[in-house]
Amino acid sequence: MLQVYDSITQQHDLRLVIVAVFICFLAAYTTFSLIGRAVEAGAKARAWWIGAGAVATGSGVWATHFIALIAYQPNVPVGYALGPTLLSVLIAMVISGLGLAVSMTRAIGMPLLGGAIIGAGAGAMHYVGMSALVVPGIVESDTSTVIASLLIGIVGGGVAALIGLAKFDPTHRLSGAILLTLAICGLHFTGVTGAVVTPDPSAPMPEQTVSPVALAIAVTAVTLMVLCFALAGSILDEHLVSRSAKEAERLAASEARFRQLTDATFEGILMHKGSRIIDTNRAMSELMGVPQEALVGRDVMDCVADSSRPILRKYMGDDIDTACEIELRHADGTLIPAEVLTRTFRSEEGNGTTTHVLAVRDIRERKEAEERIRHMAHHDSLTGLPNRRMFMDRLVQVLARSKRDGTTVAVLCMDLDRFKHVNDLGGHAAGDELLRQVARRLGDSIRTEDTAARLGGDEFAVIQVGVAHPDGPGIMAERLVKSIGKPFDLGGAQTMIGTSIGIALHPGDGEEGEDLVRAADTALYRAKEAGRGTFRFFEAEMDVRLQERRLLERDLRQALAEEQLRVHYQPLADCGGGKIVGFEALVRWTHPVRGPISPVQFIPLAEECGLIMPLGAWVMRRACTDAATWPDDKLVAVNLSPAQFRHADLAKEILAVLKETGLPANRLELEVTESLLIDDPDRVLATLQVLKEAGVRISLDDFGTGYSSLSYLQRFPFDKIKIDRSFVSQMEKNADSMSIIRAVIALGKSLRIKVTAEGVESASQLNLLQQENCDLVQGYLLGKPMAKEDLGKMLSIASATHEAAAS
Numbered sequence: 001m002l003q004v005y006d007s008i009t010q011q012h013d014l015r016l017v018i019v020a021v022f023i024c025f026l027a028a029y030t031t032f033s034l035i036g037r038a039v040e041a042g043a044k045a046r047a048w049w050i051g052a053g054a055v056a057t058g059s060g061v062w063a064t065h066f067i068a069l070i071a072y073q074p075n076v077p078v079g080y081a082l083g084p085t086l087l088s089v090l091i092a093m094v095i096s097g098l099g100l101a102v103s104m105t106r107a108i109g110m111p112l113l114g115g116a117i118i119g120a121g122a123g124a125m126h127y128v129g130m131s132a133l134v135v136p137g138i139v140e141s142d143t144s145t146v147i148a149s150l151l152i153g154i155v156g157g158g159v160a161a162l163i164g165l166a167k168f169d170p171t172h173r174l175s176g177a178i179l180l181t182l183a184i185c186g187l188h189f190t191g192v193t194g195a196v197v198t199p200d201p202s203a204p205m206p207e208q209t210v211s212p213v214a215l216a217i218a219v220t221a222v223t224l225m226v227l228c229f230a231l232a233g234s235i236l237d238e239h240l241v242s243r244s245a246k247e248a249e250r251l252a253a254s255e256a257r258f259r260q261l262t263d264a265t266f267e268g269i270l271m272h273k274g275s276r277i278i279d280t281n282r283a284m285s286e287l288m289g290v291p292q293e294a295l296v297g298r299d300v301m302d303c304v305a306d307s308s309r310p311i312l313r314k315y316m317g318d319d320i321d322t323a324c325e326i327e328l329r330h331a332d333g334t335l336i337p338a339e340v341l342t343r344t345f346r347s348e349e350g351n352g353t354t355t356h357v358l359a360v361r362d363i364r365e366r367k368e369a370e371e372r373i374r375h376m377a378h379h380d381s382l383t384g385l386p387n388r389r390m391f392m393d394r395l396v397q398v399l400a401r402s403k404r405d406g407t408t409v410a411v412l413c414m415d416l417d418r419f420k421h422v423n424d425l426g427g428h429a430a431g432d433e434l435l436r437q438v439a440r441r442l443g444d445s446i447r448t449e450d451t452a453a454r455l456g457g458d459e460f461a462v463i464q465v466g467v468a469h470p471d472g473p474g475i476m477a478e479r480l481v482k483s484i485g486k487p488f489d490l491g492g493a494q495t496m497i498g499t500s501i502g503i504a505l506h507p508g509d510g511e512e513g514e515d516l517v518r519a520a521d522t523a524l525y526r527a528k529e530a531g532r533g534t535f536r537f538f539e540a541e542m543d544v545r546l547q548e549r550r551l552l553e554r555d556l557r558q559a560l561a562e563e564q565l566r567v568h569y570q571p572l573a574d575c576g577g578g579k580i581v582g583f584e585a586l587v588r589w590t591h592p593v594r595g596p597i598s599p600v601q602f603i604p605l606a607e608e609c610g611l612i613m614p615l616g617a618w619v620m621r622r623a624c625t626d627a628a629t630w631p632d633d634k635l636v637a638v639n640l641s642p643a644q645f646r647h648a649d650l651a652k653e654i655l656a657v658l659k660e661t662g663l664p665a666n667r668l669e670l671e672v673t674e675s676l677l678i679d680d681p682d683r684v685l686a687t688l689q690v691l692k693e694a695g696v697r698i699s700l701d702d703f704g705t706g707y708s709s710l711s712y713l714q715r716f717p718f719d720k721i722k723i724d725r726s727f728v729s730q731m732e733k734n735a736d737s738m739s740i741i742r743a744v745i746a747l748g749k750s751l752r753i754k755v756t757a758e759g760v761e762s763a764s765q766l767n768l769l770q771q772e773n774c775d776l777v778q779g780y781l782l783g784k785p786m787a788k789e790d791l792g793k794m795l796s797i798a799s800a801t802h803e804a805a806a807s
């Protein structure tokens with residue numbers, strides 16, 4: 001070691017030694033850098049990198065040796081033989097290349113071997129280079145020193161490669177480079193130290209054309225250039241590779257994010273080139289029931305229903321901005337309504353084809369919602385039957401067909417009889433259930449091509465198509481009347497209702513749908529008038545009557561609002577003594593244009609259109625108010641329509657009016673008819689009972705005209721029975737009428753119910769009634785209904801009957 005040190009310090013130009021060491025380090029660093037590139041490069045590029053490494057390492061090692069040799073000053077002139085010098089360069093490059101190729105395989109032991117080869121190459125290069133020395137003397141090398149130098153080179157090179165290639169990072173590269181520098185320099189200086197130059201004066205002096213320093217500078221410059229190029233190339237490549245690795249990493253991350261994004265989206269995505277699917281997402285695979293990988297490669301058109309293919313083809317061809325609706329074919333064969341939106345990637349790839357993306361949205365829910373809304377818009381929510389709107393639409397279609405093929409169409413309009421009663425009594429739940437059951441029966445009673453609809457409330461209608469026989473609609477109406485006439489089970493309670501039906505036909509009764517429905521409606525009124533539970537065909541004259549009715553209804557509403565109505569009072573007198581016991585309140589309407597209209601005309605109308613409630617309440621309040629001003633012994637009799645009893649609070653309201661007007665309950669007499677008791681006797685009797693208990697009197701009006709059921713008289717203690725005026729008017733001519741009067745009076749006596757004879761117009765009638773011991777009389781003989789202003793005289797007359805009889 002000391003010898004080596006002495007040799008370096010005493011026999012070498014230290015400046016050149018430093019340059020040699022620097023070049024050696026640079027070459028060693030470049031070597032490791034190039035091995036790194038070769039390892040990371042592809043097969044083709046790897047050969048280039050090894051070649052470049054061979055040149056750089058070989059030239060670097062050789063330059064180290066050569067400059068260090070120039071730095072050697074053995075006290076004799078030194079020259080260099082060209083042949084061995086060039087050979088040493090070649091050896092350095094070839095063996096370094098071999099070492100690089102071995103070490104870069106990085107299999108176990110290979111870096112060590114590769115490094116050792118490089119070290120051995122450096123040794124071979126050194127001793128061949130030494131042989132190029134031309135001195136005036138003999139150059140001899142000590143064998144042990146030669147072995148030691150070669151060992152330093154081989155072992156040092158192996159260890160340097162082992163450490164330098166353990167990892168491709170700057171630290172390992174630097175460590176490897178330092179070790180390799182030490183190995184090569186150690187090899188060189190040990191080898192040089194062992195060389196002994198024995199001057200020989202006879203030997204020729206070497207030709208020295210170039211100064212050694214200039215030669216050193218030239219070699220240094222060229223080598224530095226080679227090494228710098230190699231190192232710069234390596235660094236640049238490393239930078240590029242790391243950048244492209246980062247780019248690839250970024251792309252991979254971006255693709256992963258993109259995939260996550262596309263997988264997270266609810267929309268199915270199909271990417272395709274031409275019609276071939278090249279990529280897809282999870283939503284699409286779920287939508288199709290096919291794994292993502294299985295979708296790739298398939299034809300886009302395979303994913304859609306046959307009927308959707310032309311639509312999709314056209315849509316994709318036109319590259320339209322708006323979405324289009326198609327049907328997808330799921331793996332299980334079901335068709336899924338979907339909305340697609342296509343987008344084209346204009347950025348073309350190498351082969352010039354364009355990529356398209358189909359965004360596919362499952363619109364099943366939307367379609368179902370639309371269907372529900374459509375259904376709701378066209379159907380009655382309670383019964384599920386078509387509603388008026390759909391009924392009219394169907395009718396328009398049916399009529400168009402009928403006009404084309406000349407077939408007959410019938411429209412049947414139906415109203416439920418006594419529906420209001422069920423609704424009032426059982427509540428809305430019962431009413432709803434009844435309507436549902438009616439709808440079912442309707443559906444069961446018609447053919448599939450016919451249409452049954454609920455037009456509103458308790459109104460139903462049927463369109464009967466292809467009527468082959470004129471009796472057809474009548475037969476159907478009969479069937480419907482029969483079906484609805486059967487009892488309904490409403491929560492265990494058997495309920496009977498009925499239906500009335502009006503029928504209109506096309507051609508004949510109307511050209512358009514509206515006309516036909518109006519005609520059927522008109523016929524329905526007629527059916528109801530005929531006593532309900534029946535049907536009527538439309539006849540032209542019905543229309544006129546209906547129009548008339550409608551006008552009257554409108555005017556009656558106005559009359560109520562504008563107080564055109566008045567209450568007149570007709571005296572009720574004691575039959576025997578003629579004393580006026582009270583007055584019957586009778587409503588009067590003087591129409592501003594048509595003049596007086598009879599209650600016989602407008603009361604039934606008011607009952608039908610629901611005006612009877614406000615009308616009845618108004619009469620009640622007016623009559624009680626007026627009667628409250630009369631003498632205490634005068635009562636007022638007020639007619640109650642059966643329709644008023646449908647109102648649950650009737651008794652309460654009457655008692656409230658009494659309280660409000662101050663009329664004592666025992667001065668109010670309510671006149672009810674027998675028909676009232678037929679529908680729901682228990683309820684009506686309960687209402688009457690409440691009123692009776694409050695002191696109000698109850699009178700059974702028009703007795704003899706209806707059922708004249710004695711059972712009602714027994715069940716409810718009426719205060720009065722009124723014999724209808726039709727019997728009184730016939731009593732003198734018709735023995736039967738007289739017999740009935742006599743029987744009713746007798747019945748009254750036995751049940752201790754007072755009997756009033758209505759419509760007494762003559763003194764002879766009065767006399768006869770007196771003979772039969774009738775209790776009370778009412779009629780034109782005693783006084784016509786009159787305005788309250790005209791009652792003054794009547795109220796003060798003690799015995800109206802006597803006066804009337806006397807006059």
Ligand SMILES: Nc1nc2c(ncn2[C@@H]2O[C@@H]3COP(=O)(O)O[C@H]4[C@@H](O)[C@H](n5cnc6c(=O)[nH]c(N)nc65)O[C@@H]4COP(=O)(O)O[C@H]3[C@H]2O)c(=O)[nH]1
Nearest residue numbers: 586587599600603619639640641759760761778779780785
């Ligand atoms: N030919 C003839 N007729 C006589 C005679 N005496 C009385 N009349 C008429 O007979 C009807 C008696 O009333 P009603 O039987 O209760 O029959 C009433 C009653 O059922 C109903 N009505 C009248 N006013 C009201 C009312 O305020 N409410 C209700 N619900 N019905 C009423 O209208 C029906 C008819 O009433 P009006 O036209 O006022 O007819 C009255 C009266 O004017 C007579 O000697 N000869």
